[in-house]
Amino acid sequence: MDRRQKKTREAIFKAFTVLLSKKHYNQISVQEIIDLADIGRTTFYSHFETKDYLLKDLCEELFGHIIDTAMGLPHGHYHYSCGTAADSVFLHLLRHLQENDRNILELLTSQNNEIFLRYFKSNLKKLIVTQYADKGLPDNSTLPRDYLISHISSSFVDTVDWWLSHNMKESPEEITGYFLAVTDPLIG
Amino acid sequence: MDRRQKKTREAIFKAFTVLLSKKHYNQISVQEIIDLADIGRTTFYSHFETKDYLLKDLCEELFGHIIDTAMGLPHGHYHYSCGTAADSVFLHLLRHLQENDRNILELLTSQNNEIFLRYFKSNLKKLIVTQYADKGLPDNSTLPRDYLISHISSSFVDTVDWWLSHNMKESPEEITGYFLAVTDPLIG
DNA sequence: TTGTTACCAAACAATTTGTTTTGTTTCTGT
DNA sequence: ACAGAAACAAAACAAATTGTTTGGTAACAA
Numbered sequence: 001m002d003r004r005q006k007k008t009r010e011a012i013f014k015a016f017t018v019l020l021s022k023k024h025y026n027q028i029s030v031q032e033i034i035d036l037a038d039i040g041r042t043t044f045y046s047h048f049e050t051k052d053y054l055l056k057d058l059c060e061e062l063f064g065h066i067i068d069t070a071m072g073l074p075h076g077h078y079h080y081s082c083g084t085a086a087d088s089v090f091l092h093l094l095r096h097l098q099e100n101d102r103n104i105l106e107l108l109t110s111q112n113n114e115i116f117l118r119y120f121k122s123n124l125k126k127l128i129v130t131q132y133a134d135k136g137l138p139d140n141s142t143l144p145r146d147y148l149i150s151h152i153s154s155s156f157v158d159t160v161d162w163w164l165s166h167n168m169k170e171s172p173e174e175i176t177g178y179f180l181a182v183t184d185p186l187i188g
Numbered sequence: 189m190d191r192r193q194k195k196t197r198e199a200i201f202k203a204f205t206v207l208l209s210k211k212h213y214n215q216i217s218v219q220e221i222i223d224l225a226d227i228g229r230t231t232f233y234s235h236f237e238t239k240d241y242l243l244k245d246l247c248e249e250l251f252g253h254i255i256d257t258a259m260g261l262p263h264g265h266y267h268y269s270c271g272t273a274a275d276s277v278f279l280h281l282l283r284h285l286q287e288n289d290r291n292i293l294e295l296l297t298s299q300n301n302e303i304f305l306r307y308f309k310s311n312l313k314k315l316i317v318t319q320y321a322d323k324g325l326p327d328n329s330t331l332p333r334d335y336l337i338s339h340i341s342s343s344f345v346d347t348v349d350w351w352l353s354h355n356m357k358e359s360p361e362e363i364t365g366y367f368l369a370v371t372d373p374l375i376g
Numbered sequence: 377t378t379g380t381t382a383c384c385a386a387a388c389a390a391t392t393t394g395t396t397t398t399g400t401t402t403c404t405g406t
Numbered sequence: 407a408c409a410g411a412a413a414c415a416a417a418a419c420a421a422a423t424t425g426t427t428t429g430g431t432a433a434c435a436a
Contacts, residue, residue, distance in 0.1 A: 004402065004413055026214060026240075029392060040415040045394065052214075118302055143366055147350050151370050154346035155339060162338050178331055182339050185373045192382050192433065217423060228384040233425065381434075392423070401414070406407100 009047060011037040013058055021106040025055070025115060059119040062104055066096050067123045071130060089131060090156060090179055094172035097160065109164050121157045128152055143186075152183050197235060199225040201246055209294040213243070213303060247307040250292055254284050255311045259318060277319060278344060278367055282360035285348065297352050309345045316340055336374065343371050 015036035019028045030051055034044050048054040070089050097104065107116050128149055159179045163170065170178075203225035207216045218239055222232050236242040258277050285292065295304050316337055347367045351358065358366075 002403070002413070008414080030394090031392065041393095042395085042416085043414055046413080050394095114302065114306055143369060147347075147366060148370075150346055150350050151343060154342055158338055158342040159335075162335050178335060181331060182336075182374055186370055190382070190434070196383080218425090219423065229424095230385085230426085231383055234382080238425095378436090379434105380436100381432105383432075384430085386428085388425100388427075390424080393421085394419100396419075397417085399415085401412105403412075404410090406409090 005047075008037070008039055008043055011039060012044065012047060012054065013061070016054060016058060017103055017107065020112050021103070021110045023111070025051075025112050055115070059116065062102060062107070062116070063119055063123045065101070066093065066104075067127050069096070070127055088176050088180065089127070091172055091176040093156075094160070094163075094175055098168065098172060105164070108160070113161065113164070117157050117161055120160070121153050124153045124156060125149060148186065152187075155179065155183050193235075196225070196227050196231055199227060200232065200235060200242065201249070204242060204246060205291055205295065208300050209291070209298045211299070213300050243303070247304065250290060250295070250304070251307055251311045253289070254281065254292075255315050257284070258315055276364050276368065277315070279360055279364040281344075282348070282351075282363055286356065286360060293352070296348070301349065301352070305345050305349055308348070309341050312341045312344060313337060331374075340371050340375075343367065 012033060015033050016028075018036065019032060028051070030044060033051075033054075034041055037044075048057065070093055073089055073092060097108075100106075104116075107113070108120075132149070156179055159175060159182075163175050200221060203221050204216075206224065207220060216239070218232065221239075221242075222229055225232075236245065258281055261277055261280060285296075288294075292304075295301070296308075320337070344367055347363060347370075351363050
């Protein structure tokens, strides 16, 4: 990719991230992003059709990376019953979050956290589906498969949200323990 | 309250609801609401400071009522282990939703459902806290109390979301069964 | 009936949005 | 190094939105 394109794209993402950590998405105008990124008006619109698409692209960069690396992990070792929490993909995700790649923590704890947690959940579902794909589906005769997957995803995202709202006082291992405590009985 | 005030307030809520069922909140302008409600510009702003406050008031009307009636219910009978799902406050909430009071279903299934589910969850937390208050807190030595409450709330909201996304094919009783199946083991 | 309150229409300045136009700078391939 | 292509910028643009003000009308309540 052209060095210039990359530079402006990064400048826009950076400015947008700074603004998102300070005020609500709805209150951010394209003009502000342009001013903070210090680029021409025309340039912005040649990169992103609307503010919504900018958000979408940012989220894909943020979560795409996290989920992709987790996808590469060995599957089927995320049960208490299969050993310890140390094997969990979920533990891996929490550690990744803790590294604060691309200031993702500032976004997840801002007043815009709903937006990002939502994206997080939708990407997480795909990850969980592939994890289950190898292992076979969770054998719970009374509950629909997609209901279970949705439940596990939203439980994990809620766990992350709770953790962040407590300033990540606990270790990723502890949090993984909490999460498995509420979900493992279902799929063991 | 003045008959005129009530009328315009209702007209604004009605217009807003119609718009919310068709397009995204961010894409709705105050002007559109004014036009559809067929009121004067000044009138709108004398009722609601901003679009955000309008949303807030609408949500309070929608969920305040639902939660309040649930608050009045007898507590502590929502375990499988304490009997059947028939006693559950959660079953009551689902039945209430099914009645589609104030077209709440159209809002919960629109592209704005995140917004309303979020409000739903925050109100639900209060309800669950009071439910537990009588019964004593869920006795789970390893998990923090507020983590459990958050988990139960988000699980229920996620259950509702899943139900709605399946066009409410299942009965409220079945759905309550699903929900208790994933949460009851934790608090029994 | 009289005073108060809610409403409405019209106009307003300020801001935002997305596009166009006209150049300038930077990259790329030969 | 040179020429064409691509990215960028500055300025101007119409159109729409926002929130407020002004002046006047209709409905309510005592």
